[in-house]
Amino acid sequence: MATLSIKGVRKSFGSLEVLKNIDIELEDGGFLVLLGPSGCGKSTLLSIIAGLEPSSGGDVTIGERNVNNVHPKDRNIAMVFQSYALYPTMSVRRNIGFGLEMRKMPTPERDAAVKKAADLLQIEHLLERKPGQLSGGQRQRVAMGRAIVRDPDLFLFDEPLSNLDAKLRVEMRTEIKRLHDRLGTTIVYVTHDQIEAMTLGTKVAVMRNGVIQQFADPQIIYEQPANVFVAAFIGSPTTNFLNGTLEATNGLLSLRHGGGSLDLGGLQQDVGAFVGRPVVAGIRPETLQVAETGVSGTVEVVEPTGPDTMVILNVGGQMLTARLGSRDRPKLGQAMTLSVDARAVNLFDPDSGDRI
Amino acid sequence: MAQTRSSSKLLWDVVAYVIMIGLAIICVFPIIWTFLTSIKVDEDIVTREMVYFPTRFTFDNYVKLWFQSSYPTLVANSLIVTGLTVLICLLTGAIASYSFSRFNFPGRTQLMLGYLVVRMFPAVLMIIPLFIVMRQVGLLDSTVGLAIAYTSFLLPLFVWMLKGFFDSAPKELESAARIDGSTRIGAMLRIVVPIARNGLVATCVFVAIAAWNEYLFALMLTTSQGSRTWPVGLQLMVGEFQLPWGMLAAGGMISILPVVILFAIVQRVMVAGITAGAVKG
Incomplete structure (x- = not known):
């Protein structure tokens, strides 16, 4: 040794x-x-x-x-x-x-x-x-x-x-x-x-x-x-990358993207310097869950794999893959809202590609 | 439709067989004719009418050739020269082809091409310079000198052929052997050579046959009975007033025996070796 x-x-x-x-x-x-x-x-x-x-x-x-x-x-x-x-x-x-x-x-x-x-x-x-x-x-x-x-x-x-x-x-x-x-x-x-x-x-x-x-x-x-x-x-399916602008309203962070706004309360990173600037949010497919509020889009593809169902959502022109439970089988074209666990989100600098 | 296809296939089969049988006859007929001549009496050989099959069988030609001429010495010389040529090629060529196969050194491609250039010139062009060199170093009219001369044009063939066999042995095996405790040369001898054994045998047989049958260099570089090889010796039996067809045919038959025996022994290994080299990986 x-x-x-x-x-x-x-x-x-x-x-x-x-x-x-x-x-x-x-x-x-x-x-x-x-x-x-x-x-x-x-x-x-x-x-x-x-x-x-x-x-x-x-x-x-x-x-x-x-x-x-x-x-x-x-x-x-x-x-x-x-x-x-x-x-x-x-x-x-x-x-x-x-x-x-x-x-x-x-x-x-x-x-x-x-x-x-x-x-x-x-x-x-x-x-x-x-x-x-x-x-x-x-x-x-x-x-x-x-x-x-x-x-x-x-x-x-x-x-x-x-x-x-x-x-x-x-x-x-x-x-x-x-x-x-x-x-x-x-x-x-x-x-x-x-x-x-x-x-x-x-x-x-x-x-x-x-x-x-x-x-x-x-x-x-x-x-x-x-x-x-x-x-x-790292990760399969691969991480989703959602482009948007970082905003802070009353001290609460959110990401303004093509399909709406994503609440980033609980984010683990210090991103103060990037407020008002474009960022890329990395979201793991397994951290997305069907919910009442969150990211909304229309279902483009549904891929049942047995234990999971992969759902590809069109969010304002950007594709987002979610790994959902085997019982979640949305219909194609159906509107769907997914919650995002902000603690698992990583923000990247779009210019360098590095984590902020 | 199916009938047309089957009759057309039959026609092609017939044509193919006719061509192949024709080629086989062209190849085998001289050997059969030589054999028949070697067992004929002189009266059946030189005749007004062609005598295809001997009227009397005799092995006199073989007995005379072996016991009353210098043919055994010629065969022994050929064996020595062939053995030496194969040995020199094996010792130098195996290492050279391994280097070409494994190392990336400056001038590697040029050297390989240089080896080929030697083969591009007719052998006659090389004889005079070789004659002068051999005379100066005192190797003219010696079996060693002749073996070195043969090496000059057989080594490129040896290196090119063997390189293909070495190329097909995975490099990872040597890496594994080097990590296991071998040196580079140890890995070559212990791992690569046993894998390329069939190729090595095939290459050696090719070189041996070429050296055994060679005539032109032997004629020019040997002058005495002590170093002359069988092709030259046989040719010199043809005198101004005599043409001993029977003995020449017997000599021809004896001389192909080592080649036939060699082929019979190594046939399977050689075919395996050739195909292994042909299909890389």
């Missing part, structure tokens, strides 16, 4: 800068999720931590040791790849024990360690098979077995669940969380799936174009997104 410190890390491919001044501090036993869309630089950052890719600047420290010039094999890390990267010519037993074989661990001890890891992941019956004879979920377990058998300082996961079907993905997600709770090893986990990020991470770094947009606890990221990008990226 070890802490991870990343300071001012940059990476350029020719004139293309893919990582810009990345700063991250992760506590011992923490679970850091690097989250972002494709091409945001999260996998490159993971490769730099692993030592597979040299950085163009900055420092990576694992534990107390600066590892900038340390070979991957000497960093005492283990990595699970998106494609699992199991050695196709070797049996599962040899795949799991390969790292120990390379470190010249005697065979009896190695076999015992492989057996222990296989027990933990319930894959003892697969030890003599080749990777080609395994299903996706089994390969995933073998890849994890190969990582945990070495008892490393740091685990690196590069989108390990993205090749699995939806059901297996949920199972393996739980498995990884259980493994982290049991082993307590520091983990860096790359994903573009915000559900994985929210469920697994103790810290989440949301990335875009090589820049960390926000680095915080998952709950903070959900409740107080640093900017419009983070607000839009």
Whole structure:
């Protein structure tokens, strides 16, 4: 187990800068999720931590040791790849024990360690098979077995669940969380799936174009997104953005928008300087409820998903998605009013996109 | 409608079979003819009327060739030269093609193209410079010299072919091996080479066959019995006043044996290797 410190890390491919001044501090036993869309630089950052890719600047420290010039094999890390990267010519037993074989661990001890890891992941019956004879979920377990058998300082996961079907993905997600709770090893986990990020991470770094947009606890990221990008990226369906002008009448804040006025009493932000100026209100679909007063509009689309009903409302030309109960089934074109919990609303500066 | 389609399909099948059988005959006939000649007596070979099938079967030509000529030495020389060529290509070409496949270094594309340029010139153009170089370094008329000369035009083929096989081995496997404790070269030898094994075998067989059958370089760069290979040796059996057809045919049949055996042994591996390289990923 070890802490991870990343300071001012940059990476350029020719004139293309893919990582810009990345700063991250992760506590011992923490679970850091690097989250972002494709091409945001999260996998490159993971490769730099692993030592597979040299950085163009900055420092990576694992534990107390600066590892900038340390070979991957000497960093005492283990990595699970998106494609699992199991050695196709070797049996599962040899795949799991390969790292120990390379470190010249005697065979009896190695076999015992492989057996222990296989027990933990319930894959003892697969030890003599080749990777080609395994299903996706089994390969995933073998890849994890190969990582945990070495008892490393740091685990690196590069989108390990993205090749699995939806059901297996949920199972393996739980498995990884259980493994982290049991082993307590520091983990860096790359994903573009915000559900994985929210469920697994103790810290989440949301990335875009090589820049960390926000680095915080998952709950903070959900409740107080640093900017419009983070607000839009986290949550499904995505956050509603309602453009309007911030007004204050007798000390009470409200948002004047195309479809009327939205009461912002109870807003958690200090937005005094923006009164009278245009702002963007970020409203989570799940914070909207059918009510007598609030935001009014006409129903454009109704999408029942089973447990919920997604309703898209046209509010003065702006679309607002609400996640309502399964029994709420409004008719198309019907007028509807939704209440907004102002404590869950975030206001953003329309020019910079940052949270006010 | 259906009938028209089925009769048109039948017609195409017939045409396809006729063409393929015709091509097969063109390919196989010389081999059959050589074999038949090799087991004929001299009276059946040089005749006024064409004798297609031997009137008497004899293996005299084989016995004479093997025991009364220098043919065994020629075959041994060919084996040595072929083995050396494959070995040099394997040791240098495997590392070179791995570098081309994995590293992005300045001049990489140009170097790869440079390798191809060598193949673009006719072999005759390379012989005189090679002759001069070999003479200066004292490698003229030696099996090592000939193997190096073969390497000069077979290595590009080797590197280009093997690069395709290395390209199709996922890079993540090496990354995993490097994290697991291997060096780069260790990851190549332990992980990539076993994966590309079929390709490696296929490439080696191609090089071996090319080296085994080569004639022009061997003719120019060898002068004595000690280093001459079988294609040159066979050709030199044709004298001003003699043309031993039977022995030449027997020599031809013996010389294709190693190629046939090699193909028989590695056929499955080779086909798997070629298709694996052809379909990337």
